[in-house]
Amino acid sequence: MAPTTPVRVSTLGYAILGLLAREPLSGYDLAALLKMPVGYYWTAQHGQIHPELQRLLADGLVTYQATRGPGPHPKKVYTITPSGSRILRSWVTEPPRPRPVRDELVLKAASLWFADTAAALRLFRAEAERHAEQLATYEATRTSMEARYGASLQRPGRPEFAEYVTLRCGISYETHRLGWCRWVIELLEQADAWPEPPGRR
Amino acid sequence: MAPTTPVRVSTLGYAILGLLAREPLSGYDLAALLKMPVGYYWTAQHGQIHPELQRLLADGLVTYQATRGPGPHPKKVYTITPSGSRILRSWVTEPPRPRPVRDELVLKAASLWFADTAAALRLFRAEAERHAEQLATYEATRTSMEARYGASLQRPGRPEFAEYVTLRCGISYETHRLGWCRWVIELLEQADAWPEPPGRR
DNA sequence: CAACTCATGTAATGAGTTACATGATTGT
């Protein structure tokens, strides 16, 4: 084959190809799967997904089968092409480009010295609760996945293996976040109990 | 005071105000502080910082003192105004809006079943090494901070307290990431040793 | 004298969010 124009696929494009590698899906299905807080640690709305599907189609990485849709547009069920599979497979194991860190809670934490301690406590207690809830949800999913799939969760060729691996990352992340929030709460509570001695500076 | 037009500040704006609350800085200084991988868990380049400073200036949240600069433009050292301090203080303890999750490594992990196991092992070993290095750097910073500041790291009114809290978040994050990568490596190594039995599916 | 640091500014591009637009079917 002649070396064609190198096809540039965005990260969202790979997120879509990764889902289509498992099963054919419509844009609507993809939007549902990529909605927070499910989604394979990537999120997108339909306003971004439909144009991206058109780009993938133009590059020959996906095809679709159209049927009459409920609205004015036909419903399109997308399938990954061999070319799409190839480009996805090589992308998966390439090193990810380092993403810039952008974490609003930690940014707020960096200015915590500037804030009222009681208000800071409220903030971190609320955050800790959020993380505890998310952790509980993930743990429940883990229990049901382990019961359902058993040993096949250890087989790297299985889709459920990949899903389990990302779930365990989520559990690990929430555990870390919850631990940090609770540690900050402890520090703030201690300082509240023994307030800043006015004599020393 | 009459209720003026509500001033809308972007997250980057708060990142800048948070740094200016500690000491006056030029746009160049801010760019250096907000560069990866330092920066208070927020990153930005000068191409974004300079226009943002102009907006903060127009809203009266910062002022500057100009001196002759090395290039064609005057050097400007920015200072936070009382109005800027007020808006920063109230922002710090407001709950952060939930940020969409976008993690390229975990996205790759979600398609790991589709990839070559040996290549996947290379990917995760490289990632584990990156995190181990970052963790070592953070731990060294922690040691020097604890030696330098001692008990004042427990006083919430101190800038070094806030810095320490974000550092501990970084340490906790890298520990979580490293643990997860190593766990994935173990799974992949086991599967490599006892390959998929061809009889079962 | 070349490369690096200091120091700001703008423009083009890309990525992501939100809102507008249309319209059938199904459940309350």
Add this chain to the structure above:
DNA sequence: ACAATCATGTAACTCATTACATGAGTTG
């Protein structure tokens, strides 16, 4: 009758990255 779900498409906007532009002083 009204809301929710299914289903796609486009436009306006914000946010972020990268590149272009200028130019002095310092270090090797």
